[in-house]
Amino acid sequence: MAEFRRRFFAIAAALSLARAACGADFPLPSGAQPVNLGPVGAGEGPVWSPAGELFFTGGNRITKRDASGAVYVFRSPSGGANGLLFDREGRLVVCESSNRRITRTERDGAITVLADNFEGKRFNSPNDLTIDSKGRIYFTDPRYGKRDTMEMRGRDGRPVEGVYRIDAPGRVSRIIAREVERPNGILVSPRDELLYVADNNNNTVGGARKLWSFHLLSDGAIDPASRKLIFDWKTGRGPDGFKMDELGRLYVAAGRTKAAPPFEDAGEFKGGLYVLSPEGALLTFVPIPTDEVTNCAFGGADRKSLFLTAGGTLWSIPVTTRGR
Numbered sequence: 001m002a003e004f005r006r007r008f009f010a011i012a013a014a015l016s017l018a019r020a021a022c023g024a025d026f027p028l029p030s031g032a033q034p035v036n037l038g039p040v041g042a043g044e045g046p047v048w049s050p051a052g053e054l055f056f057t058g059g060n061r062i063t064k065r066d067a068s069g070a071v072y073v074f075r076s077p078s079g080g081a082n083g084l085l086f087d088r089e090g091r092l093v094v095c096e097s098s099n100r101r102i103t104r105t106e107r108d109g110a111i112t113v114l115a116d117n118f119e120g121k122r123f124n125s126p127n128d129l130t131i132d133s134k135g136r137i138y139f140t141d142p143r144y145g146k147r148d149t150m151e152m153r154g155r156d157g158r159p160v161e162g163v164y165r166i167d168a169p170g171r172v173s174r175i176i177a178r179e180v181e182r183p184n185g186i187l188v189s190p191r192d193e194l195l196y197v198a199d200n201n202n203n204t205v206g207g208a209r210k211l212w213s214f215h216l217l218s219d220g221a222i223d224p225a226s227r228k229l230i231f232d233w234k235t236g237r238g239p240d241g242f243k244m245d246e247l248g249r250l251y252v253a254a255g256r257t258k259a260a261p262p263f264e265d266a267g268e269f270k271g272g273l274y275v276l277s278p279e280g281a282l283l284t285f286v287p288i289p290t291d292e293v294t295n296c297a298f299g300g301a302d303r304k305s306l307f308l309t310a311g312g313t314l315w316s317i318p319v320t321t322r323g324r
Contacts (some may be wrong), residue, residue, distance in 0.1 A: 027249055027275045027283055027319055034043070034273075034286055034308070034317040040071050042314035043094075044241070045084040045128075046307050048299035055092070056309055057081040062094070065314070079103075083128035083241070083295075088135065093217045095126035095139060102126055102139055102166060115139075115164070115172045121151040124161060128241055128295075136220050137166040138175070138195065140183035141306075144203060146321070163197060165220045175221050181208040185241040189248070190324070192216050196230070196250070200238035203263050209238025211252065211280075230280040236269035241295025243306075245321040248278040251306060253293040260291075273308060273317070288315055298323020 023151065043058025054065040062084070063078040065149045075081070080098025083090045087093055092105040093114070100123045101116035114137065124143035131137050143150055152160040155178060163176035163183050176183065176197065185198035203206025210233070215226035233239065233254055242252040256264050257271040271293045273286040290310040297307050303322040308315040 025320065026246060027248065027251075027321065029318055029320055032318050034288060034315045037065075037069070037307075037314040037316055039313045039322055040065065041101060043312055044082050044294045044308040044309055046241075046295055046297035046299075046309050046314075047084040047086060047091075048297055048303070049086055050090045052301070053124065054297070054299055054307055054314075055084055056307075056314065058309070058312055060098070062092075073182065075247070080125070082126070083139070085131060085132055087128050087137075093131070093137060093176075095129055097125040097127065097169050100125060102129065102137065112169060113195070114169050118152070118164060118172050118174055121153075123164075124150055124159075127183070128185050128198075130186045130188045132192045132216075132220070134192070134220075138186055138188065138220075139164055139166070140197070142182045142184060142200075144182075150257055164194075167220070177213075179214070179222070179224050179227055180212060182310060185252075187242060187244060187250075189213075189244070190217065192218075193213070195222055196242070198239035198242060198252070200240060202238050205262055207238075207263075209233035209236060209254075211239045211242070211250070211276075231274070231276055232259050232283070233269045235265050237264045237271065237292065239274075242294070243296055243298060244324050245298070246319050246324055249283065249321070250276040250278070251296050251319075252276060252309060253295050253310075255293065256291050257287070257289055258291055273306070286317060290315075300313070 041058040042056045045057035060076045062074040064074045065071045079096030082097045083095040102114045104112045123141045127140045129139040165173045179320040180199040182201040184200040194213045199208040199210045211230040213228045214222040237256040239254045252274045255269040255271040256266045259266040270286040275283045290313045293310040
């Protein structure tokens with residue numbers, strides 16, 4: 001109990017100092033609290049559409065929520081859709097985890113397969129994605145759960161849970177193979193300078209629960225020597241999906257409120273939203289009572305609402321700075 005109180009007061013003091021330092025630019029309005037928008041099947045992949053609707057995934061469906069709060073099934077089955085993102089032309093790009101591929105929904109509803117293999121081997125289970133200023137798509141390819149169908153292996157015969165870049169349909173490069181253990185969320189920074197990768201080996205005792213950044217080179221490769229630790233969730237549930245606001249702050253879904261032994265504890269890092277400075281300082285934490293908090297997305301007319309998916313339930317909280 002004494003150790004828990006020590007950690008609690010240390011975190012509270014750090015957050016108080018961060019709020020004082022940020023002043024009017026603090027990430028959340030004073031007194032802001034998360035609002036439960038209901039158990040609408042929001043398991044993952046939230047993204048705000050150009051038409052002003054929120055899309056999310058769960059239950060082998062892609063669902064959309066309109067401005068009135070009504071929800072509709074956009075696609076079912078979805079191929080185990082996880083991460084979603086709209087490209088600059090307003091087309092929906094989807095990580096189809098079960099189908100082990102990345103697709104794009106064209107304006108006429110047709111589905112284009114952007115990538116379904118690398119060097120003839122099927123992907124593990126594409127999870128999340130990001131798009132740079134040149135339109136190149138980067139996605140993570142972990143494998144949670146059963147591993148007997150994994151085809152991705154390195155020259156040493158060991159399984160590879162990597163990060164890939166799509167330059168055009170069918171043109172795929174692997175840019176990370178061993179620099180992270182199990183990549184999950186991913187994000188390109190403004191001006192394509194950094195690639196952030198959530199390393200969430202959360203079903204392995206002692207596995208990584210870390211957020212890394214890498215320098216991104218002009219050709220879309222990373223500099224492996226540039227790897228920098230942004231934040232470490234230690235023995236809790238690591239980082240899942242995350243987004244960035246216009247000031248470069250990171251909004252990360254992570255932690256657990258109820259422990260999941262033997263892999264994840266619920267001690268120092270509870271389940272919720274962790275807001276980090278670009279350098280990795282914890283600015284504030286928003287607890288979400290529903291495990292597991294998986295991802296977030298900025299939305300609303302002014303892009304100052306943050307939506308979170310957690311265990312099939314959708315949450316929202318206002319923020320002070322627009323999302324990127």
